[in-house]
Amino acid sequence: MYYPYLRGKQFELILLRDNAEFLAKNNIHPIIEPVKSDFTALTRSMKAMNENSVEYTLIVNPVAGQKPVPSSSILTELIENEFEKLKTISVGYMLHAESNIHDLVELLEKHPDFNFSILHYGYTNGKKLAAAIDGYENIKIHVFIDGFAGKLYQRYLKKDGIKRVLIRDGFKPQKKNAHYPSNEHFSDLHITFPDEGMDGFGDYLIVGDDYTETGGPAYAVAIHLTYLDDDDMFIYHFISDQTDSPTDPGGKFLEALAKLVKKVNKPKSLIFRSRACAEYLKLYKMQHYPGLGYVKKLSMQHHIELMANFISRES
Template sequence: MYYPYFRGKLYDLITIRENAELLATNNFIPIVEPVKQTLNGLTKTIEAINTVQGEMILIVNPTYGDHVGDCKALNDLLLDTFKSNSNILVGILLSQTTTITDIQSICDLHKNSRRIAFIHNGFTNTSDLNTYIHSRIQNFLHIFIEKNGGKLYRGKFKDTTRILVRDSFEKRANRAYEDTERFSELHLTYQDEGMDGFGDFLIVSDEFSESGGPAYAVAIHITFIDTDDDDVMHIHHFKSDRFDTPTDPAGKFAEALAKLDREVNSGISKVKKTDAILEFLDLKSRGHFPGLGYVKKLSMQHHLETIADFFSTKR
């Protein structure tokens, strides 16, 4: 049903590992596009998913990061280290530069071992792809990155399992965010779109960068379901008061965290007190700054917990 898309940085992988049971219990299937050369963190993440008998999609031909142009290490990881784990799907990114030969080569490597997930993101040769798909007995999953896969494109893959991934997080300078804004309604409308599931890039966005710039302002991004707006998901941007220089990130985090604390303890907040929120509150009580990567991890965890809570109440 829900397919969160991660780029495979350090805290992305830690988020998956620490929430593996939550993901598996709720039938959430994370998509991972590895961007780092070292595979230690990725290996630990797959092991965590296996331990709870969950599923994951591993993209073996990333378009960003250290593995661009050479997917041998990622294919070998699945063919050797995890050859008996069919719950890890092979993800093939279909971009503007992907050829049918590329697709055939990867599919042939894994033809006897696991399912294939096509991640459509700018690919145009749909005629030859459909011809190839219909010549195979493999079970294919189709995932569409919405900005590069409109309804007309998605309609060419009817009668298949289809997932729509929307980038709902608009990346801006932290100080430029509104305090609160609408985030997404795709969790409510994906079936109206003719889809079997939905996904997003959590609170990170599809825009890729190797590392963040200097933190002139610190922001904590917290999603919530607005029951007064037909269960549409909204997002709070709790921002630091100061944003003139890139100094004192710890102090700026404390400023943003104080605003989060006031909101969730206001008595009228729609933010769920998830495990991630409770950890934020614990950080405030201890006056501890864990680093901006860890802050992002907690925000991603809260997003996963919020979606899980929403669907658990609808069952």
């Protein structure tokens, strides 16, 4: 199963809401780390996922952002007050270097009817953790963040009945959009996760783990699009020709989009004709710039559709 990891920015939440039926049909399990204290958009996305029986994890103690959203407000407003309606939610708890496992145990005991996903993001004492949480049957998934949970640590947490998922960041961010290569390797985890002793895999889509509240001025516009070549995953970076000033983002987008369209229409193109790809072609035909947030949403949607297509072919 595929577990895409999303921060709760506006267009990421719209992506989940608009694709809820698709996520359910393809057994895709989103992991959401809220980054906004206004839960309006998140609530709408949760409603759509609940109505379509999408299994998803909502992290209740987020760490992203300069001022992380308080755990108490997520638990109270989004989960405890709505629990009877939330049939497919898993409560996500982030364990990092500064975590106190007694807080996790207290939460497990307080909510025995909740399903829990534990995200391992820098906590180091796997043996102590395994002893502390042994016997809690409401733990359903261990999510290991690659680079923050070693092999020995993972071994302590191997237990029948609990799924194991590995999240690996395939996106390699550049300080400036103009510095991206035309294409590069993204990931092979969708193929190799069983070799890692995992039941599922995930990534940060085409955004990456490095979280920023807002981006700086776009001197160049980049459209990121993943593709498969002999089932290995790579990513195209379509860069605008204009790179020397922050003006004319719409014109820069159309420059980058023209390169995308040329690659899509090339004989034996490796780009999967997703619904998101079709939307890119439509935007090119209209010569319309929808805003960079929408562009990022489309590339994220394409990545999810590509993963779903690969999994359906392999199953």
